[in-house]
Amino acid sequence: MTTPPPLLSIREVSKRFGGLSAVDAVSFEVHSGEIVGVIGPNGAGKSTLFNLVSGLAPLTGGDVIFGGNDMTLVPPHERSAIGMTRTFQIVRLFGHLSVIENVMLGGHCRTTQGFASSLLRLPKVLIDDRKLRHLAMHWLNFVGLSKRADEPASHLPHGQQRMVEIARAMISGPKLLLLDEPAAGLNGAETTNLLNILRQLNDRGLSILLVEHDMKFIMGICDRIVVLDHGTGIAQGTPQEIRQNPAVIEAYLGKRNGDAAH
């Protein structure tokens, strides 16, 4: 039996800011249907790696291959159309637009038409808009926010804004969802809700790559974990393996007879 090629493969990815190496030759893969977590102490390069994968920052070296596409050649705004969307560490909704309009914007790549062609195909544009609104309602229903569809997004509490962001990402029909610290700022109930939603999405075949600080969260949901420290990958494995990995324990807690223990 041959294994199918990975959905996302990150090969020797590096990012240098002048003399500082923020990410140094990190390699790992995400297979279809997997949930992979990236962890590491503060300043380990997690967020930088994430921006490299989602295209917000250019690579200094290495390759990001997604579904057979060389992602270094794909500008950020074309990524959602080929099945890769992301959320942000600090929720980035369009605050004065309504909740449903925010979600509809996530489906922008489906109705992507310029000004002139939109004017010439007015009926089609209006029909597409209605379909998109319908689909947006479906995803709002899924995250449990259909009742707040017409409110300005900025009126929602943080935890619900996070859910809107996930609905906005899901409406484009991604194969891979990139989540940058999705549990940040959520309370216990909201975190549990988020876990349930992510599990449901994963059951439907969605692959997820996430960066997270919350250990309980990441250990509870990930199939595999990649550990970064000082910009390099120091370990990969199942949550069980990671928990017992001496290099990981050292990175988080310091050496037994070192000076950095706390």
Added chain:
Amino acid sequence: MSSTTLRNWLPATVILMIGAVLPWLLQGNFQLRIAMLTWVFAIFGMGFNLLYGIAGQLSLGQQAFFAIGAYTFALLQIHFALSLPLALLGGIVVCAVVGLVIGLPVLRLRTHYLAMATLMFAMIVHDVALRWTDFTGGTSGLRVPPPSLFGARLERIDLYYLVFGLAAAAYCLQIFIKSTHLGRALEAVKTDETAASSVGIDVTRYKVSIFVVAAMFAAVAGIAYALVSRGVDPSYSGIGMVVNLLTLSVVGGLGSRIGPFIGAAIVIIAPQILAGLQEYQTLIYGVGLLVFMIFLPRGIGGSIERSAEGSFDDPKGEKSARRISRAETP
């Protein structure tokens, strides 16, 4: 859905009715001219409203497109004897092309850098209009031939309906852009360019497109102004023009659908009323503008729409009672 439709077309119906009956209510050519100028500035304001109010791109150079449209319109008629519709089209196309050429490099800049760059562009256009005397007629400008359409000479009242028709068409285009995915995408670009590109919006393309659209609105306004004034001169690209544009946008309300109409009416009519006050005119005008910015930051149009939207969407007044909370990230 129905409230959105109502929101778009109720003001349109009101404006259409006012526009249609206005000539019967007004006395003499002077008042008709004032009415026409109101429509002209409403068109100009709608373009700026799309560019700045919705897409958040502050240009202080829209008067350049106003002038380029008007000069092109006059020159095409004078040198090539083009008919009115063709010269109108020519003026719009030239402005669209100039808008594209200027917009591509300039829209890499944001906020006040963009405002500065567009202002510089307009100053160059203004200098050309003033100094290239052989081509532009210098300070005295160019005369526009008496307007005629399909061989028939246009009377003053015909001209009114032509200008009003252009304003109505501009309103429809504005509503179309505002209420479809185009408007949503532009709002997203205004709010957060990074997030906008991550949901699949080609930010540069949208910024350049709306810049070109606003240039075309300015061209139509400039051409209509030239028709009403029977000529074009360098004041079209002058600083007074952009001051008028900013004033009407602030007073009418940025991002508001009806704001440009209300703002234009005030910018055109207020100086007529204040004319009797002579040197105090500017003072009162300036104080009035300040009061608007402090007490009505949404402008008249924005404030009306806001209170109306409350009653459309929320007949039971739930919205005001709703808790506005936002948990802080630890």
